[in-house]
Each structure stands twice: as C-alpha cells, then as structure tokens.
Amino acid sequence: MFIGHYGVGLALKKADKRISLGLLFFAVSFIDLLHFILVLIGIESVEIVPGFTKWIPLTGNNPISHGLTGMIAWSFLAYAAVIIYGKIKKEDSVSSRKTAMIISLGIFSHFICDVIVHAPDLPLIGYDSIKLGFGLWNYPVISNALELGMFFTGLIIYYKSTTGDGFTAKYGLIILGIGLIVFNILIGIIPPLENVKITYLNMLVLYTAIIAAAEWLDRKRI
Numbered sequence: 078m079f080i081g082h083y084g085v086g087l088a089l090k091k092a093d094k095r096i097s098l099g100l101l102f103f104a105v106s107f108i109d110l111l112h113f114i115l116v117l118i119g120i121e122s123v124e125i126v127p128g129f130t131k132w133i134p135l136t137g138n139n140p141i142s143h144g145l146t147g148m149i150a151w152s153f154l155a156y157a158a159v160i161i162y163g164k165i166k167k168e169d170s171v172s173s174r175k176t177a178m179i180i181s182l183g184i185f186s187h188f189i190c191d192v193i194v195h196a197p198d199l200p201l202i203g204y205d206s207i208k209l210g211f212g213l214w215n216y217p218v219i220s221n222a223l224e225l226g227m228f229f230t231g232l233i234i235y236y237k238s239t240t241g242d243g244f245t246a247k248y249g250l251i252i253l254g255i256g257l258i259v260f261n262i263l264i265g266i267i268p269p270l271e272n273v274k275i276t277y278l279n280m281l282v283l284y285t286a287i288i289a290a291a292e293w294l295d296r297k298r299i
C-alpha cells in the first residue's frame with residue numbers, strides 16, 4: 078500500500094495533537110523505509126514478477142520488515158523506545174505511554190494495510206513460513222478506491238483536528254496530497270526499473286522527503 082498509509086498517519090493526529098505529522102508519517106511508513114534499507118544492504122530482497130498482482134509486479138523475501146512477527150516486534154520496540162525517550166526527557170508517564178501507544182499503532186497499522194492489498198508474500202515468521210496477503214492489488218479499481226478513500230478520510234480528520242492561517246497552513250497538505258495521488262497512480266502504471274535497487278534508493282529519498290514535507294506543513298498548523 079502507498080497513499081493509504083498516510084491516511085492512517087493523518088487520522089492519528091486526532092488522537093494526540095502533540096505528536097507531529099512528520100513523526101506519524103515516519104511511523105506508518107517505517108516498515109517500508111526499513112525494507113528499502115534492508116534491500117539496499119542485501120539483507121532482504123525484492124524481484125519483479127510480471128503479473129504477480131495486476132497493480133504492483135513486485136514481490137520479495139522480506140520477513141524482517143514485512144513479516145507479521147517482525148512488524149509486531151518493531152511495534153513493541155518503538156513502544157519501548159518512546160517510553161525510554163520520555164523517561165530521559167522526564168515527561169509525564171501517562172502522556173509518554175499515550176505517545177508510545179499511538180506510534181506503535183501507527184507502525185503496526187502498516188501490516189493491516191499491506192495484508193489487504195498484497196498477494197501472499199508477507200511471511201508469518203521467517204523466509205519459509207506461511208505467506209499472508211488478500212491480494213486486493215489484483216483489483217486495481219477497488220484497491221485504489223480504498224487507498225484514496227483512506228487518504229481523504231485521514232485528511233478530513235486532520236483538517237478538523239487542527240487549525241491554521243495563511244496559504245501554506247490551509248492548502249499545503251492538499252497540494253502534498255495531490256502529489257501523493259499522482260504518484261500513487263504512477264507506481265501502478267509505470268513499470269519498475271530493471272535495477273530494483275535504484276528504484277528503492279529513489280523510494281527511500283521520496284519517502285524521506287514526504288516525511289520532511291509533512292513535518293514542515295504540520296508546524297504551520299496548531
């Protein structure tokens with residue numbers, strides 16, 4: 078899934094406005110960022126299999142990032158990291174626990190979103206375990222309607238939960254959203270590069286830029 082993840086990130090802002098949108102976008106896309114890095118350093122792999130799903134022709138061995146057990150572990154680790162950070166910063170333990178819960182929920186939401194659209198290639202645990210995935214990417218009209226619906230719902234929740242004056246505060250996220258929608262369509266239409274590592278390097282840069290843009294735009298609103 079691509080743009081649907083950001084819908085979850087936008088919606089989570091309502092749960093606690095102290096958490097920046099950049100951090101929420103980082104949480105919901107953390108599993109993909111990790112996957113890109115693990116592929117680039119040769120620990121996980123990905124290959125182009127034409128027709129693997131009608132929308133996205135990529136599949137791979139990705140148990141550390143995209144395995145169910147892996148994603149549960151990353152969610153717990155993130156929870157612990159936020160709690161430790163809160164203790165170092167001497168933050169109130171109730172609000173620290175709330176932040177930790179929202180961040181780890183954001184990370185785990187990645188699995189729920191991905192398992193809906195992926196054809197079975199999300200391992201339960203380890204390379205050779207059962208692979209999960211309901212394969213909605215084989216029905217691109219439905220999968221895109223779902224992803225765009227999630228994004229718009231998240232965007233509405235975000236705008237209702239925050240406020241801001243000025244052009245950037247009012248329209249910045251809408252402009253970013255239009256860019257994300259265009260990219261969401263392009264990734265299904267343009268075939269991936271033969272060299273998947275170059276594609277992933279570009280994706281790593283793009284995902285990081287999206288997080289940075291969300292962080293900057295979020296600071297314009299309160």
Ligand SMILES: [Zn+2]
Pocket residue numbers: 078108109143187191
């Ligand atoms: Zn993913």
